[in-house]
Amino acid sequence: MIQVNENFLKLQAGYLFPEIGRRVRAFAAANPNAKIIRLGIGDVTEPLPPAIIQAMHKAVDDMASGETFKGYGPEQGYDFLINAIIENDYKSRGVSLDTDEVFVSDGSKCDTGNFQEILGVANRIAVTDPVYPVYVDTNVMAGRTGEYDQAKSQYGKIVYMPCNADNNFVPALPSEPVDIIYLCYPNNPTGAVATKAELAKWVAWAKANKAIILFDAAYESFISDPAIPHSIYEIDGAKDVAVEFRSYSKTAGFTGLRCAFTVVPKTVKAYTSSGKEVAINPIWSRRHTTKFNGASYISQAAAAAVYSPQGKKEVRQIIDIYMNNAAVIRKSLSALGYSVYGGVNAPYIWLKTPGGLTSWQFFDKLLGEINVVGTPGSGFGPSGEGYFRLSAFGKPENVIEAMERFKKLKF
Amino acid sequence: MIQVNENFLKLQAGYLFPEIGRRVRAFAAANPNAKIIRLGIGDVTEPLPPAIIQAMHKAVDDMASGETFKGYGPEQGYDFLINAIIENDYKSRGVSLDTDEVFVSDGSKCDTGNFQEILGVANRIAVTDPVYPVYVDTNVMAGRTGEYDQAKSQYGKIVYMPCNADNNFVPALPSEPVDIIYLCYPNNPTGAVATKAELAKWVAWAKANKAIILFDAAYESFISDPAIPHSIYEIDGAKDVAVEFRSYSKTAGFTGLRCAFTVVPKTVKAYTSSGKEVAINPIWSRRHTTKFNGASYISQAAAAAVYSPQGKKEVRQIIDIYMNNAAVIRKSLSALGYSVYGGVNAPYIWLKTPGGLTSWQFFDKLLGEINVVGTPGSGFGPSGEGYFRLSAFGKPENVIEAMERFKKLKF
16 A cells, blocks of 8 residues: 655645745735735846856757757766856865866755755754755655644754844754754845854864754855855865755846756765765765756856856846845834844845734734735744844835835834 | 765666766777767757747747746746646647646656655555666665665565566566556667556556556657557546656757656545555645756746647657657668567667677677667666667667668677
């Protein structure tokens, strides 16, 4: 008799973004004339710049001729892209990588979700709270957690590391043994960043405890402070304990194109139950080549264009648009008396809900009174309760209008 | 201490296609003037036709303008593609499907590899022998098998169903209980097809035994016999027990573009350990939306163009090129006295190695004497020993030359 993977039945039905969508649709149906401004889901809004469009047209033409047609590419990605990644994203910051340490994929959601698969099911995981839900849900599916505790809004067996205004959104090192630590900097949803000194503490802890750090750097291109590391490998020793996830989705507006990559240094080790050391790079390679057939050639050609001189310039201009939005939000809300975090080195602004409102109460108030959509902090974990995320992705004129509307909120 | 998923350590290192690549590279290095003809890996060789190229240029232009830019799409795929799939691939053959039963993805390798994840680890699997290695390897990774037995060339706990000339490459129904049955028709590697009557037997068996059929129809567009079903849902009752995988890779030359889809009828059920019935459609939906972020918009636009009147015509012309290659191979090798199978409703020709040679001996002989590359049957499983796969993908002039060279093989 065919059995279901019962771990999937532990998952909570009310996933954050569908619930937001449901409430927005209901409001729009009841108020057809309302001009809703969406600063909720973190999706880019600017079209792709000319250098990338041009590279894609060329790649499409390559597919039209027998001489340049591309069938199956290497599952790990084309060398032209891997070499550009190593040169521009790593060598430029003093990090050396071999080509077989970089794995091109179709998205960081996939990679951060899939990576746990090559690690034992008995490993204990630690996540920051609030956190990107994919890290948690994929571990629930794998059976690495207990049941969901409705009262605590937490799954059993996961170590949640609270991040709030009291600790400046920097979690304390785990006080109990964990094996897999998910870190995301610049952080989604809080917009916080980690200094070199803070990351060095995590690397040292992971080494001492034979743990592995899964480091999500999907938002690194939004860092404006030159002292903040873009890669965990800027920390000495990180290549022994950390895997890094990068994406073109937010960096270069690729959410609809699908291209990302993961770095798995050959020096990162895991252990068998008998204590034998095993390099995880060849194991991830085996997983990646067996269950994946390479990212689209068109998307890889587009990603390579991000590193051309013109591509770099054009992508930077788009990031500047979003970061100007972030600055407008920060300034406007601060002037209105809100406690505002993030938005300087990240495209997310995290704010304390005013008047003791819960995250969802504030969501309903914003939608109902001023027709602005944001994301309730509690959707990212229990420590997100009382907070709210606004995204800097959006048309500047909409962001300015949203901020004008905030002045009209009634308390 | 971080533990590795030890199931990965059961995997055999010598995966088929890398080993072929190694031998071909070594031969080419030692024989730099040899003109090698590759009929090995099943990768398409014809460039994409005008209707698809045009649709991709338009999709690229959509990404260049704020009005038409596409960010995150629905993880399940755009409605414009899902509707075209239902209308053209299913309704036209008398099969009705709801839009939420079709899941667009970036490849059938991924889908056939990932699907087992939502099913319990204690389920017993059955595969045909020979078989596409991804079905087996992904179950090894998931822990659903025992260790590899070198003497038998088989993993423990898997039920292998031999397919050879004696049973006309149609496996017998399992004589022991199994829960997950992988079937691929038209078959890779044997090129065999299943009649409606044969598939009806499997559907009835699955119903009676509460098993699930994972049906890989990646090669359905190569069917020339009008009596052969293109979809398992042409069989009454299949919607209760079968999931179907489809791909544009071979159908329309998308190996470098990455687009495929999986059909999960809402009537397919699995069970909890306490015997409770659970529909698997919402569980796959949860998996797909949590671990995947949609196929590239450009690739989905290209896939939709496959269904336009012009697209259908152009894609058919390319399939005809490959199937003419298949006919040339069949005819030539039959005339030389080979026992030849497949190649009529599938792009693969499966032949008995002559003179009692093993699959690898014949591989080395072909490469060494006439510089033709094929795929050793034993690489697909123990029952593939003594067989050899030739692919119909290739330039017609190369296929004709390869057949000329076969005349020069010395025995």
